[in-house]
Amino acid sequence: MATAYERIRDALRQDIRGGRPAPGQKLPSEVKLSERFRTSVPTVQRALAELEIEGLIDKRHGVGNFVREPRRRVLRDNSRHQWEKDRAREPETTRLETGATEHDTGLTASDLVFHAEYREATADEDLAAAFDVPVGTKLLQRTYRTHSREEDAPFDVAHSYLLHDLVAANPDLLDATKEPWPGGTQSQLFTVGIELDRVVERLTARPPTSEEAEELGIPRGVSVIVLRKTSIDSGGRVVEVADVALPGDRTELVFTTPLARW
Amino acid sequence: MATAYERIRDALRQDIRGGRPAPGQKLPSEVKLSERFRTSVPTVQRALAELEIEGLIDKRHGVGNFVREPRRRVLRDNSRHQWEKDRAREPETTRLETGATEHDTGLTASDLVFHAEYREATADEDLAAAFDVPVGTKLLQRTYRTHSREEDAPFDVAHSYLLHDLVAANPDLLDATKEPWPGGTQSQLFTVGIELDRVVERLTARPPTSEEAEELGIPRGVSVIVLRKTSIDSGGRVVEVADVALPGDRTELVFTTPLARW
DNA sequence: GAGTGGTCTAGACCACTGT
DNA sequence: CAGTGGTCTAGACCACTCC
Structure with missing residues (x-):
């Protein structure tokens, strides 16, 4: 059985890979995500931290979490x-x-x-x-x-x-x-x-x-x-x-x- | 003013760089560190997580946190x-x-x-x-x-x-x-x-x-x-x-x- | 079984951004 | 000011390692 933050991370990653939300778009707020996944905010944050390291999202303090746009290689x-x-x-x-x-x-x-x-x-x-x-x-x-x-x-x-x-x-x-x-x-x-x-x-x-x-x-x-x-x-x-x-x-x-x- | 986990991270890094504890040696347990720094265990863990990414320590579940030995280049x-x-x-x-x-x-x-x-x-x-x-x-x-x-x-x-x-x-x-x-x-x-x-x-x-x-x-x-x-x-x-x-x-x-x- | 780190909660308060 | 993420607490319980 995977841990809670792994489930959340994997679910969000799959959503993002599927284009939901689209690159540049905002993810639901951390509070909303904690409600959706019936967990606490720190647990959601742990999942988001891993997605940030993978380069999948940008965290912008006071603004929101955004799907990272593909960058010119x-x-x-x-x-x-x-x-x-x-x-x-x-x-x-x-x-x-x-x-x-x-x-x-x-x-x-x-x-x-x-x-x-x-x-x-x-x-x-x-x-x-x-x-x-x-x-x-x-x-x-x-x-x-x-x-x-x-x-x-x-x-x-x-x-x-x-x-x-x-x-x-x-x-x-x-x-x-x-x-x-x-x-x-x-x-x-x-x-x-x-x-x-x-x-x-x-x-x-x-x-x-x-x-x-x-x-x-x-x-x-x-x-x-x-x-x-x-x-x-x-x-x-x-x-x-x-x-x-x-x-x-x-x-x-x-x-x-x-x-x-x- | 730096945050608590940054202070802890920097203090531990300085200790380790100074050879205290020596490479291969165990750090104090997370509970002991939380007492020394008058903070909670998760805050200590956050500091340790950063030192792990820097390659300075090895975390070994159920055993302890160890100063990483220098590796052959x-x-x-x-x-x-x-x-x-x-x-x-x-x-x-x-x-x-x-x-x-x-x-x-x-x-x-x-x-x-x-x-x-x-x-x-x-x-x-x-x-x-x-x-x-x-x-x-x-x-x-x-x-x-x-x-x-x-x-x-x-x-x-x-x-x-x-x-x-x-x-x-x-x-x-x-x-x-x-x-x-x-x-x-x-x-x-x-x-x-x-x-x-x-x-x-x-x-x-x-x-x-x-x-x-x-x-x-x-x-x-x-x-x-x-x-x-x-x-x-x-x-x-x-x-x-x-x-x-x-x-x-x-x-x-x-x-x-x-x-x-x- | 004792001691350790790993995960998680349910809040609190702070810092930042945009209106 | 409202809404957001950032940090932090003070525990709880679980999983792992070693004796």
Whole structure:
């Protein structure tokens, strides 16, 4: 015999999967549900908490519980790096056409809202190790958020770090108002004579902190994929480190590993 | 002002981080905690539930709440595919030395407990699409679990699928008692004349189903990384599809993308 | 059987949102 | 202000584990 909250959870899940209520619509209030299922409000809340973690509902304090709308999915393929490299030296008109996020989402630039912030930072122990520079080295920290025009929640939140002295050779690279830079980071690095040799991505997944849940527009409990992208130039130097948080409920990552022939 | 359960959660977390109680040790009972914090048991439970999701404690019904022991971490690097390919044609003595899991964990074969199950299966819609064969095509389904001798919880649970008629050319490949096969799947495929051209890995992350939480030895709420590995041979055929579940609290994936030079 | 965590009640009061 | 969800109480009884 299943417990009360499991029965309620399963019943509501089946209703929602069947489109009742429809995505975006409000569920009956918790008091009404407790009456319908002849139980107490905390028991209903326990059932709803599990549906929230499954990403099926949004709880909105003082408003109600809502069926979550399906969100645009993002496929992030590692071929994006070569694709970006190929574009880095193209004329600006070509680079303007599409960026990496458009590439990932299949959206066009006009559907996307892009947000960038620049600030100076210094390398903590972690970043110093990643760049192989002394702690305290001056860095340029850039924060990126991209979302589609119809959704507030971003596809990702990225904190990208560059060696300040390396990119200062081109003052435009220190200027956030030049964003979105056509062609992206590889094109920016090209202006100071840098060519990438490879990109290393290291990732894991965990439940979000409450700040991440807020930022990525996911309910508590839905997983976050945390990814550190390290870009290495043709001289073997680490030239960019980016920490990216991706909402697990809308993101798929694809990595293709080519193998040498026998 | 923080809520009661947040205060309790934060206080207990700080204690645990400080080594009090030590990993593997029992926390005071929930009744004792409710007395210490002058609150009710359900409030203590709410605090403990959050610590469980963070992976900090294990709740064991009828026994107590325990500080979770740190678990051996696994770094799964996509260079493993080329590494396996290089080994596939080596003599058996070389292949016996180390397998991919030893490569990932830094453990030696004697530290690892390996478990394999074989059974025949037929392609459902999903697998049929992955292999590009008709629904109902006969497959060989292989289930793998590897864990270290000191831990029960596996590093991953993998369901690997091969086209039955393709591998039946070597009857040893249908025989689970031949596992662990020195050199792994690429070596097995080599015996029927297959050379891999590339490996495509597609992954996302989500909270575990209760079955996955059980199987992977993770508390409810800790994320699972779900990965589909597709192996494509030199003729462009899909020759293996593997669905792998990895516990997010112990797994890091590393993918290196080489870029063509300008 | 003793001790533990798991579920549940029937309320209370607080915090938030929208009118 | 009305209506909603968020937190909390002070118990009760059940289920599980170990002795």
